Amino acid sequence: MDDNAHGPAPLTVVSTAADGITVVTVTGEIDHASAGPLVNALDVSGLADRPRVVLDMRQVTFMDSSGINVLLTAHRALSQTAGWLRLAGIPDSVLRTLQIVGVDTVIPCHTTLHEALTA
Template identity: 40%
Template sequence: MPPLTLAHQHLPGVIVIAVTGEMDATNRAQLETYLRKSRTDPSERLVFDLSRVPFMDSSGLHVLLTCFTDCLRNGGAVHLAGVQPLPARLFEITGVVAHIPVHDTVEDAITAALTSERSI
């Protein structure tokens, strides 16, 4: 299995976090550590580019949900982009799609994140 690769870009009003590789129990800690280091403000709007994530298990999902909850609690937002078929099925089965916006492209997710109302 290829290693998880993470990168982020701070744009005005949003951080785009690009994830490459499988998100599972073997790299959960790596993802959590990366998110703690790359986020500077808990009220940020985040876009996760998942276009290069072919597989995600419940560990990866848990990290995304924890991040979503933290952002929501602090007035931020999380948007997902480019979700591949297997992770999309996981989001559908678990009901995540009812709570976290999913977009076809990173550009669509950025636009939505910047135009959405901040949570209170």
């Protein structure tokens, strides 16, 4: 029997490029145990000079303080390289968490991926 049959789906992170912008698509729960792939995808050493990153969060089902720390760390690192981070398609439950701690006042949050790419 699969021990994870009723547990959360593992976090998947896929990076693609669109017009010089890295789009990182995240699916699943972002927590302490699963954040590693997201940390790696947002590592500025693996991105171009002056990296511009949109995090597509449409399929994120949960995010705890570990995920918030990943976002803030990435935002700071990208800003220090004259790049930026934008969040797109954040589900309401996750957006409420970001709003409670004020992340939405630090990192631009957009309703759609298209909006984040063209802002």
